[in-house]
Amino acid sequence: MKNLSELDRVIHEPARLTLVALLSSVKSADFLFLLKESQLTKGNLSVHLSRLEEAGYVEAEKTFRGKIPHTEYCLTAKGKSAFDLYRKNLGSIFNKKKA
Amino acid sequence: MNTQIDTAIKRTRAYWFVDGFTEITMGGMFIVLAGALFITRNTSQTPFLSWFLSVTGEIIVLKVLSFVLVVLALWWLKDNFTYPRTGFVRNQISVPQIFIIFRNVILFLLLPITILLIASLFITSTDNVLATMPVWFPIGLGLVWTALVVLAGEWMGLLRFRFIGVVTLLTGIAVGIWQSTLGLPNIPANAESTIFQSLLLESIDRTIYSLGLILVIFGITLLASGLATFMRYRNENPTPYSEDV
DSSP, X not given: OHHHHHSOHHHHSHHHHHHHHHHHTSSEEEXXXXXXXXXXXXXXXXXXXHHHHHTTSEEEEEEEETTEEEXXXXXXXXXXXXXXXXXXHHHHHHXXXXX | OHHHHHHHHHHHHGGGGSSSHHXXXXXXXXXXXXHHHHXXXXXXXXXXXXXXXXXXXXXXXXXXXXXXXXXXXXXXXXXXXXXXXXXXXXXXXXXXXXHHHHHHHHHXXXXXXXXXXXXXXXXXXXXXXXXXXXXXXXXXXXXXXHHHHHHHHHHHTOTHHHHHHHHHHHHHHHHHHHHXXXXXXXXXXXXXXXXXXXXXXXXXXXXXXXXXXXXXXXHHHHHHHHHHHHHHHHHHOOSOOOTTO
16 A cells, blocks of 8 residues: 555646656657647646646747747656656556565 | 556657658658669679679669658658647657667668678588578568568557568568579689679679569558558548647
């Protein structure tokens, strides 16, 4: 039970976990890519990205592509290590249950 | 849960191949390279060394040029078609990483061929290795490319790469078998240098022809796979993303 409580609650939420997993293998991705891949609504996606930004796991960079505003998101070093730790903890929970 | 995380990671890695443009442009490049190989075959009586150097030079120039064209075409297609529909992803590749990938690819390409060559030297003489080159080269190349394609497919979770791999392997084997049924140049021991050179030239010429055939079929397979992927992508994303949808 102790292991379960050690899981990072910011990442543990399924929508945020999907976003962190998507961002973990790229340098950055824009809002549209995350919207399409996560299949969240725009509002939901914004809320979850803000939550990840508040935790310091994600950084946003606002630029312009022509005249259109363009926001790219990337995982910070803190976010990467939190994601790695989350996966490790999750794995150890299942391994203990098997043993 | 970990499986779903892995799926999300693989989907992001495969984003470069989501629209089929990469396969279409690369397939086109392979077909052009194969065409160049067929055109530059030594049909004239040009001395071997000057012919070989000119072919190598032309192929390198063409390879670099077509690669630059592929990159520019991809850049334009993605910018105008893919990014407005399904978004933009910046990959995690820095300059030192590109060199590491390049080194690994070179090692991966050269290692099996070197092993094949060394193994052949233990079994037969050098002359026989050169004479049988039209047979072992396509089979070896088919094996190496299959391994590369299948490994890349597994890394990105793209099942269609298994199909491309199988076609490449079968092509390599079929070309090798076909070349062996045509009969191989028999290089006699203590042959005069002119006879040796003409037999060697025949062997190299047939190997280049085999390479051209593999390139054409590999290119066509990539093109077909890319077109099928593009049709599916276009059906799923007919118009650019809009706030009103």
